[in-house]
Structure formats: structure tokens, C-alpha cells
Amino acid sequence: DLNRHESSTAFTNGVVDYGGILGANSTTNPDFYTWNAVFIHYCDGASFGSNRVAPIAVKNKQGQEAQMWMRGRSNFDAVVQDLLVNEHMSNATEVILSGGSAGGLAVYYNLDHLAHDLLSKNVRVTGFPDAGFFMDAPNYVEDFQGADAVWNVTGSSGTNQNCLDSYIGEEYKCLLAPYLLEHIETSIYVMNSAYDAWQLGNNKVGCFPVPNTTCANDTSVMLYGAALKARVKNSLKNKANRFKNVSSKSGAYIDSCYVHEQNVNYCSGQGMPNCVGWTPSESGSVKWGYRTAIRNFTPQQAFSEFYFSHGNSKNSVLIDENEVQENKNCVYEGHPVLEGSV
Numbered sequence: 018d019l020n021r022h023e024s025s026t027a028f029t030n031g032v033v034d035y036g037g038i039l040g041a042n043s044t045t046n047p048d049f050y051t052w053n054a055v056f057i058h059y060c061d062g063a064s065f066g067s068n069r070v071a072p073i074a075v076k077n078k079q080g081q082e083a084q085m086w087m088r089g090r091s092n093f094d095a096v097v098q099d100l101l102v103n104e105h106m107s108n109a110t111e112v113i114l115s116g117g118s119a120g121g122l123a124v125y126y127n128l129d130h131l132a133h134d135l136l137s138k139n140v141r142v143t144g145f146p147d148a149g150f151f152m153d154a155p156n157y158v159e160d161f162q163g164a165d166a167v168w169n170v171t172g173s174s175g176t177n178q179n180c181l182d183s184y185i186g187e188e189y190k191c192l193l194a195p196y197l198l199e200h201i202e203t204s205i206y207v208m209n210s211a212y213d214a215w216q217l218g219n220n221k222v223g224c225f226p227v228p229n230t231t232c233a234n235d236t237s238v239m240l241y242g243a244a245l246k247a248r249v250k251n252s253l254k255n256k257a258n259r260f261k262n263v264s265s266k267s268g269a270y271i272d273s274c275y276v277h278e279q280n281v282n283y284c285s286g287q288g289m290p291n292c293v294g295w296t297p298s299e300s301g302s303v304k305w306g307y308r309t310a311i312r313n314f315t316p317q318q319a320f321s322e323f324y325f326s327h328g329n330s331k332n333s334v335l336i337d338e339n340e341v342q343e344n345k346n347c348v349y350e351g352h353p354v355l356e357g358s359v
Contacts, residue, residue, distance in 0.1 A: 036292070039056070048324075063175070112140055125176075125201065128144040143204045276293060
């Protein structure tokens with residue numbers, strides 16, 4: 018997993034347990050709890066894509082001169098190399114690259130790079146980005162264009178190379194998943210809410226009728242959700258057509274919940290439903306009353322169905338047909354169960 022929010026943390030047998038696909042609990046993560054899990058702390062601010070030769074001059078909290086280094090892609094490469102040389106990852110036959118939010122975006126940036134440049138060709142590599150399919154809202158695009166001059170992601174090829182080759186003069190598009198997805202050769206399973214709570218607020222989409230708020234017209238939010246579903250569906254179709262000779266099956270789980278991340282459980286201490294829904298048994302799901310499902314598949318069941326069928330299941334692409342207000346499996350009640358009762 019490539020990202021972490023401030024959060025409460027669960028422990029299993031005295032070891033930090035981030036829940037979801039990273040969970041060490043055989044009950045809540047039966048299919049993957051025996052896997053080796055590596056958590057890369059997110060620190061470059063650019064989804065492990067940045068690379069500047071020179072540092073940036075900044076001041077620390079004490080007002081003293083300091084330096085900030087932007088070398089996220091190099092950090093990513095160094096961690097993988099250390100795992101291969103010192104932690105026996107060279108013996109691995111299967112690797113899943115996952116992450117949430119900015120870490121989900123890091124999967125889109127780094128997946129082909131990991132599969133093609135860093136690991137053996139015999140390793141089965143699968144991407145599992147969660148909550149990283151940020152739509153290209155005008156203000157969000159403007160923010161990324163401005164930040165890239167500092168990050169130097171596109172200038173240093175810190176994102177998907179196929180995408181960069183396709184958008185000469187518009188390289189900024191390769192900072193955004195709606196443009197990236199169809200250019201990724203490696204097998205990938207996209208998980209995202211169509212009504213991603215972080216995006217709706219930060220992309221200034223419009224008001225959403227959560228409890229104790231006034232929202233006279235949520236049309237723009239409904240259109241945003243419909244557009245996100247369409248973009249994922251079309252990107253997967255284009256990806257399949259683009260790489261017909263590559264045996265990399267892909268899929269998606271796009272629900273209609275007012276939530277952010279879903280494939281981990283470690284940040285359920287925040288003031289809104291976040292990092293919930295992987296399975297109803299997770300404490301985050303219980304806390305917020307979430308029983309997320311599409312066609313009776315929870316996020317956990319859906320990913321396992323995709324992964325163990327090698328993408329050949331008829332359920333590899335699950336896109337919720339409901340609008341968010343009509344989805345009884347993930348209605349936002351506006352308040353969690355008290356921590357002590359979970």
C-alpha cells in the first residue's frame with residue numbers, strides 16, 4: 018500500500034494491522050492474510066512520481082533554512098531494490114501493488130514501471146488502486162499543472178511512459194487516472210466510489226445532501242458520479258483494445274457510496290466514512306454501518322473473484338447502477354457508532 022492518512026491503528030498479535038487487503042486477520046482477510054505485506058510510507062507529496070536533481074530551499078518549523086528533496090520515484094525504486102536483494106522478494110511469483118487516495122494514484126503512475134523495469138518478467142503483477150481515480154475537474158487540473166513544475170513528475174518520466182508518449186505537449190494528463198488507465202499494460206483492478214467524498218469537496222463539484230446540511234440541488238454531483246462511471250468503463254474498453262496481444266486482464270469495482278477509501282481499514286478514526294467497506298466484518302464498516310455491495314459482491318469478494326479467476330470472471334467489472342441516495346447498502350448517516358462500542 019502506498020499511502021497513509023492520519024488514523025487510528027488496529028493491532029493483530031501485537032503487530033500493526035492496517036486491515037483490508039493488508040489485514041493479518043484470517044477472518045476479515047481470508048484470501049490474503051498469509052501474504053507478505055510491505056507498507057511504503059508516503060512522503061514525496063507526488064504519489065511516488067517526483068524526481069528533482071536539486072532540492073528545494075524551505076524553512077522548517079523553527080524558521081531555519083532547510084532543504085526538501087523531491088525524489089519519490091527514486092525512493093520507490095530503492096525500496097523495491099532493497100526488498101529484492103535483502104528481503105527475498107526475488108523469490109516472489111505474485112505481486113499486488115495497491116494504495117489508497119494519493120497512494121492509489123501512485124499505482125497508476127508506477128504499475129508498468131514495476132512490472133516491466135523492476136521485477137522479473139515471470140512475476141504475476143497486478144495493480145489494485147483504490148480511491149485514486151481523480152476526475153479532471155478544472156480546478157484539480159490547474160492544481161496538478163502548477164504542482165508538476167515543482168514535482169517534476171512528467172519531466173522525469175515519473176508516470177506511465179505509454180501515456181507520456183501519447184500526450185506530447187499535454188503531458189499533464191498523465192498525472193490523472195482518467196487519462197492514464199487505458200495506457201497501462203499490466204493487469205489492474207480499479208476500485209473507486211463514483212461519489213468519492215474527497216473529490217466532491219476538493220473538486221468543488223457541488224453540494225451533496227448529507228445529514229444536517231442544506232442542499233437544494235445536487236444535480237452536478239449526480240452528473241459527476243455518472244461521468245466517473247463512464248470514464249472507467251470506457252478506459253477499460255480502450256485498454257483492452259490497445260493491448261489485445263497482452264495477457265493482462267483488468268476489472269473495476271465502482272460503487273455509489275459517499276465514501277473515500279475502501280480496501281483498507283486503518284483510518285476509520287476520521288470524522289467521515291473513510292477506509293471502510295472491504296468487508297462488513299471490519300471495524301470501520303461496523304462503525305459507520307456500511308455494508309457496501311454491488312450485485313451482492315462486497316469489495317473484498319469482488320477483488321478476490323477478479324484475482325483468482327485471473328480476470329476471466331463475468332463479474333470482473335462491477336459498476337453500481339444506483340445513484341448514491343438510492344443505495345441502501347451505503348447510506349451516509351452522518352455519525353458513527355461510538356468507538357467504545359465497536
